Amino acid sequence: MKVGMVVNPNVLCGIREHAMNFLGHLKTPCVVLSQDPEATSHAQFFESAIQQGVTILHIQHEFSLFRNPEAFTELLEMAALGDVKIIMDLHTGPADKAVILLKSWLELSALCIVHSDNMAGAFPEAVQVPLAVSDESLWAPEADVLVEDSQPIVGTFGFYVKHKGFMDVAQAMATVRRVYPGAKLLIVGSHVLPHQDAYFKSVKNTAQTGPHLLLDRYMSAPEVTRTLAVCDALVLAYRTNGVSQSGAVETIFTAGRPVLISSSTLLSHVPTDVSAGYFPVDASARKIGDALLEVIEKHQLPSCVCVSRTRLVARRGSLLAGIYDSIYEDLSR
CATH class of the missing domain: 3.40.50.2000 (Glycogen Phosphorylase B;)
Structure with a gap:
């Protein structure tokens, strides 16, 4: 064989x-x-x-x-x-x-x-x-959040393609900044194909309305995890449904931070030993911002246990x- x-x-x-x-x-x-x-x-x-x-x-x-x-x-x-x-x-x-x-x-x-x-x-x-x-020896410890002046960092990651909802997250930061004017958006992203150029530029222009860091290079899952560990809240804002799945679910939970995800069926395979906060797949940017504020202010997921204090998937x-x-x-x- x-x-x-x-x-x-x-x-x-x-x-x-x-x-x-x-x-x-x-x-x-x-x-x-x-x-x-x-x-x-x-x-x-x-x-x-x-x-x-x-x-x-x-x-x-x-x-x-x-x-x-x-x-x-x-x-x-x-x-x-x-x-x-x-x-x-x-x-x-x-x-x-x-x-x-x-x-x-x-x-x-x-x-x-x-x-x-x-x-x-x-x-x-x-x-x-x-x-x-799951492997207990690889569970990430709760990360130290590198935030100055109590201004939070919101993070997300993936290829710069429309269905990942980066534009909506960038727009949602306007709601977050009504309470935290210095809140920073961190996108750990990559665009490798020419047809992704226009969307990447649109996200970049929208993100420039406030503090932000848009990375544009491919990172391995461990690199993504280490980078996102500085955030106060993580979000996957996928905007489509379908018979499929995304490996982003497993990666984002290894960062040990509170996670919000859309109700997209592409993200439906959340591991059974972690918790997540949800918002509708068609939620407006303002609704996403409200959900992020709830996570940031309570440092826990809406009606859920904070992921960073529960079991993590590696x-x-x-x-x-x-x-x-x-x-x-x-x-x-």
Whole structure:
């Protein structure tokens, strides 16, 4: 048995980080196979996998990483004919027009893996594996908040894309600053594609109405955690729903600060051993600001226990690797 992990190690994103987090801890023999998102055929890619002795293709799948559906279908068909088992590791759900296509891919696969209750509900035949595993030795201590003159810091993070709600958070700071004029906005962000330029500039212009720090470089999950640990309140203001999940949930809770999140289904997989405050996915910027004020003034979540004083979730590659080793062993029987 040999696993071919299909993930592009040169693409900076949460999916790559998730895979690379446990790869080095696997007991199962494994090689990393990277694919060209624009490829019109994966025949050469598959031939290379066969030559390396791969018997299981574990595909870390996100639709933007395989932009040619015909070529991807061809890859799965070649694997089926070549007696290579496919694991489809779904990190995002399909758009409506891609539902039938995805179902046909799953029929060609030996196993489907998802990472949230939301996705498990949509794909009941799938095996659910967490993106993070609790480990008491890695729980973060409560951070010292670096605030001068009692002026709070509000933090968020992610790629600069519209559905993450950065613009709404930037606008919400106007409400926070009615009480705390020096309140600072910290966005730990990154924009890597040209189509993200306009949104990044809009967020930057809005944030300039008050104290702010907008970072624009990709950071690993541990770097994000350390950076956000200086904040008084953290927020994920996702503005859309869908059959998917976001790894941002696990990352933001490791910072040990009070967390507010929108009711977006993309964020529905909050770990069971932590608490969060919620606001509607379509809440106005002012409502988000009011919720942030409540967190800042009470230093706890609305009607919840402060996350920084409860159990925290940490990413632990060795524990995740153990789960995947068991999956590979079962599949090879």
